[in-house]
Amino acid sequence: MLLCATLPAWGQASSPKLYVCNQGEATVSVIDMASMAVETTVDLKERGFSENAKPHHVVAEPDGSHWYVSLIGANTILKMNRQNEIVARLDNFEVPGLLALDPSKDVLYAGRSMSAVNPPKSLGMIERSDMEIMERVGTFFPRPHPLAVTPNGEHAFIASLGTNQLMGIDTDTRETQLTRLEGTTQTPVQFAATADGSTLIAGGQKTGQLLVFDASEAPALSVTDTLAVGSQPWHPVIGRQSGLAYVPNKMSNSISVVDVDNASVQATIRGDGLAQPHGTVLSADGQHLFVSNNNREGTYEPRGDNPEAGTVTVIDTRTNEIVKVIEVGTYPTGVGTFGGAQPTGS
Template sequence: MHLGRGFIVCLALALLVAVPAFAGGGAALVFVCNQDAATVSVIDTSSNDVVATVPVAFAPAGIAADREGATLYVTHPERGEISVIDAAKRQVVRILKVGGTPFGITVSQDDTLFVSDWNNNTVMAIDPQSGKELRKVVVGHSPAGIVSSPQGALVIVANRESNSVTILNATTLGIAATIPVGRAPFALTVSPDGTRVYVANVQSSNVSVISTQTLSSIATIDVGHMPYGLATSIDGRRLFVASQSTGVVSLIDTDDFRILSREKVGRFPEGIVMTPDGSRAYVANWFSGDVSVLDTASGKEIKRITTGGGARSLAVASSSARSAEHHQ
């Protein structure tokens, strides 16, 4: 199987719901998955410089951090593997051989890995130490972006080729609901209070808003062409949406869904993450191989950082995180 450059899509899975509450208070690091370069760049958010580059296996896709920001997990769909990166050592410490086509990834409150399998149309719960499959459930066709709710009770996955979102019970992987959305849903994120899920629909150029209380779609927001990444502000009052084909990040008011501003960034922006203090957003620009740093209050770009070829997804970890070997 070969998904190709235009099809292996790195996900912005470490969105706000996956931003760790760091113990130790160190400055945040942003880890950037570079698909074409087969590397992960490490950005120190105190200086906005690349301070390390971690080689990984061929065609990395999704990336997610654990809840303490000590460990990063990178999926490799074409290898059936997950690379485990120690945030403090800034190196791969082990490989989990999970099989299938692991694509999107998120980490639950108890550090269980939840992984979407693109070709097999399933979501797997995986032990982070051994890579052993704990549970599996069939969802829609081509499951892509996957996130867990802030309280950890739910896992939500976007089924790109089924135009739907599946909401799962995180403990049992039982299906709570399958909700129709726009065309080709890809990335998603959950509001900080856990009451809303925002879904980027690539082909219909809009964002679906889902209530986790009623398990139904409550609004649709028209945005720029091909939305591929999104994240909410720390207070949940703003939504950032990256539109790939226009190279723009839109800032949206989540009360009335008005577009407040549009900011030009690099070429083909995708993944977005927030710093733990909420002051900055980092946007991976796929075609220009760099990351735009945005001021979250204004939505304006304040710096652009060269990373590596095919920068597509990001995760946040702590510069003072303990070594993963001691954390386990």
């Protein structure tokens, strides 16, 4: 195992990379965000995993020294270096799903996959220097999935796919607080945080609504606005500079551009390559949005050698126009970056 004496500085990184989980073929595509091209493909089968490893989500250290990937089918979370070598791993973590880095502590947070019917009712806190489990924080609700850490690292949040319940955690004291939402079950898929951590958003898979939360009294949360976006909003991201949110609507094949402060949809982006959009990442300057697309229904017709290829669609945020469609592996899902803005603010 590789031991890191100190945490890297929390900031922008040079030569940013985008890591794209190809859940359908046990690979991860590594994209150079400057050239908008696939630099290499990390084949997990060559590293001892089966075709059913199901890589799902990635987060990376801000300096690019290491990245972490959850493997649903292998019940494993890997720590990789910048040479894409496995340097540490956590095994026997049942159905890991979304990941989030704490920007001020040596902690990696891990939720559970939404594909699991009855996963453990807990959130994993992992010491990322050695990938040892520190604590399993009980959530008290089923199917804990959407996950976020505030930019200052003081609070983490997780919510249930099965019930209208959310939990905030004081990351120092481990004090938790539950919040219950009224009305129809939302099934929030993923959070995104504003740059100051005062506001969270999450899309409701079942309702097609975007929920806006006041997090100023964290670990408590309260809903301040609800607005209609598209069908099955998935992993949103909020621009650090603009404050605009980009919400991929999986079953509408579109991106909603949302003014978070005013809780209003400013634009809807559609076009070639947007085929069941899943994960989102912004470039460091906020000028390009990278969106992974499952393409499991064949909405996009691949031009390359893989007839089942998914895509990463690149959008110019100044014009809301698609400027590049990058073909990757089969069934691309979660994405992560160093040097850009990730959905959780990590």
